[in-house]
Amino acid sequence: MTMGEREPTSSLVLPVILRPIFTQLERRDVGAAQSLRSAILKSEQNNPGFCFDLVASIVRRADLNVNLNEAVLRLQGNISEADLNEYRLTRTEEPFQELNRKSVALKVILSRIPDEINDRKTFLETIKEIASAIKKLLDVVNEIGSFIPGVTGKQAVEQRKKEFVKYSKKFSTTLKEYFKEGQPNAVFISALFLIRQTNQIMLTVKSKCE
Numbered sequence: 001m002t003m004g005e006r007e008p009t010s011s012l013v014l015p016v017i018l019r020p021i022f023t024q025l026e027r028r029d030v031g032a033a034q035s036l037r038s039a040i041l042k043s044e045q046n047n048p049g050f051c052f053d054l055v056a057s058i059v060r061r062a063d064l065n066v067n068l069n070e071a072v073l074r075l076q077g078n079i080s081e082a083d084l085n086e087y088r089l090t091r092t093e094e095p096f097q098e099l100n101r102k103s104v105a106l107k108v109i110l111s112r113i114p115d116e117i118n119d120r121k122t123f124l125e126t127i128k129e130i131a132s133a134i135k136k137l138l139d140v141v142n143e144i145g146s147f148i149p150g151v152t153g154k155q156a157v158e159q160r161k162k163e164f165v166k167y168s169k170k171f172s173t174t175l176k177e178y179f180k181e182g183q184p185n186a187v188f189i190s191a192l193f194l195i196r197q198t199n200q201i202m203l204t205v206k207s208k209c210e
Helices: 003-026 030-046 050-061 068-076 082-087 094-111 120-147 151-181 184-209
Strands: none
Touching: 003 030, 003 050, 003 068, 003 184, 030 050, 050 068, 068 094, 068 184, 082 184, 094 120, 094 184, 120 151, 120 184, 151 184
């Protein structure tokens, strides 16, 4: 896997694969789960990409034929409410709650891509849904701008929005290339970039408004 392919997947392994596992472990042994969570989080902070390397190593040792890009994209649609807290806004004003809903909706639609990409008719409808979800999310981000205090905060959110738009355009370009060349992995990677940028918007709004 090249660095370009690894980049979005690496940042999503922790929230998409490992955090749900920690949640399940806590139901059996809270202390052990919290110790494991703390150790892995510390390792990831000190060595970014550790979680990806850990999961990739397990996959290799188990001799599994798994495309991690595809797997992470699929799993994104199955994340529970509890594991979404990191990317969920707590402010009660409607625009913030609407951003919660729109961000989750976009990621869920994107997570359907692996199941639908080989059915051209269904996939084309899904692409329309994704385009609509992207527009709705951007509309809400624009609405939230008036709630963000200070010039610095507004600029930070605006920068995240610009980055999101850039990756949205790249996603569109990747889709055009897919219909010419038929390389689904490139679509998976581009969708994961969009998910990562959605998460970045949520984290930035959260840090500037809560």
